[in-house]
Amino acid sequence: MGKVFSRPEKMGIYRRRVIFEIEALGLNSIGLTAIISVFIGAAITLQMSISLESPFIPQYLIGYATRETMTLEFSSTVVALILAGKVGSNIASEIGTMRITEQIDALEIMGVNSASYLILPKIIATVFFFPFLTLLTIMIGIIGGYTIAWTTGIMSPDDYIEGLLYDFVLWEVIYSLIKIAVFAFIITSISAFYGYYAKGSSLEVGRASTRAVVVSSITILIFNLILTQLLLT
């Protein structure tokens, strides 16, 4: 880790690589997370409307529950688990392939700090960009819920919006953004570690990629508990 965070050879090159990684790891993940968010938001609204079907429970609570679920857990933890699969395996296999095809050795021979050159831009890109993905998934999930409420008539859109605004606490959004930034670091550093130390053949790269996803996911779940305890209680 010390090698990763050591002083870069040329700042300009690293800036270019960060922009490249934002596109490769961040922008290219928008489609997947958006599709999942819209369906999850819609499903949560549907499930809540079925579960809370009672004349004693106000309808706006369905909107409230959708917002809370999307903000507190889905947009950070579940999205992070999805990204651990997509981005984590991508990072581990990319760096692992570079290792076994001697591309990392070639960088080292040039005098480049390969760990810093390959990994640091990815960490900066994901820690910076994943919070935007979280905000986007919250919004899209809520829109998904609104759309299902409006198209199926299970509740009035006005009640849904009232629920969205009910007892809104900004800290919950900030909590979610802090979590995803920590998860971004976990996904990128663990996946890069497994890729960087891959040995042998393409079979080993596949194994490194699988290990990276499994270890990242478990670490995310553990840190989810720790951060919730620290930030919400």
Added chain:
Amino acid sequence: MIKCEHISKSFEGRRVIEDISIEFETGKTNLIIGRSGSGKTVLLKTLVGLHTPDEGDIFFDDVCYTSLSFNDRKRVRKDIGMIFQGGALIDSSTVYENVRLPLDLFTDDSEAQKRERVDYCLSRVNLSDAHHLYPSELSGGMIKRVAIARAIVMNPRYLFCDEPNSGLDPQTSIVIDNLIHGITKEYGITTIINTHDMNSVMEIGEKVVYIYQGKKWWEGTNEEILHADNPELNDFVFASAMAKRARRGK
């Protein structure tokens, strides 16, 4: 000049190279030959600093490389060019970007100067019109030539080549050999080539070192190798049936 003194290297308790001392001369094409698994790639990677020797020292001219710190080694590495067996080009970069990378990282040259230098190096390896191609779009010979261009872009004083002819047809192999030999003479650099290609030995091997079971078994020139009185070396040099017949006929 590159010199190693009594270097040994083991992996997981298995000794791969043992007590090797060689002096590679400046301005000459030095060849390390040996059978597959004899330890010549480990020797080359140890010389270049990718492996740390368990024992012994390596000198680049008067500098004892093995005693340098990580940061001091980086200074020496800027004088080293290396051509890997598979080329080791960065997959996500074009030919132009691959060759330009060391200039971007270690020089303050202007855009025009960098472009001019990359253009020169690519034209030197006869690849003037491949700037925009990615490694996946290149043939084996082209990959080796781009790797050579990248290796010489910083005007290295030392050039290491790990089996530059592997996977190439005989004609392309000769092109690559002559290119490396020409560059060695043109810039007066110290070149070390790992190979088991006897054509290369005979064409460009000014100094030849034979590695057998991890030890230096013989050293001499490409002219001396045919007359060497060394059974293991002779088995290697005259391995093919045709070569054996030719030798008996001689």
